[in-house]
Amino acid sequence: MRLYVAIPPKLSVSEFMAYLKGKSALMLFDRHPEFRTRKADHHFWARGYYVTTVGNVNEETIVKYIQDQEENDRMEDKQY
16 A cells, blocks of 8 residues: 655654554444454554655656556466
8 A cells, every 4th residue: 555645744654654653543333344354463563664755746746656556466466
């Protein structure tokens, strides 16, 4: 999964990621209870994450990159 987000300066990246992972996992478990029974430890997301900043790149370039990566992922999935 790839996201392009703007985080307010008062919030650290780690705080944002903890919030995002925590809330999204709760929502997924709520909407899909079958996920909860598969995960004995009730952890949905992997422990880590990768974050990078975008300096002199415009938003259009970033969005296109994400779309291209998602298309590459779909093509690889079809091969297996």
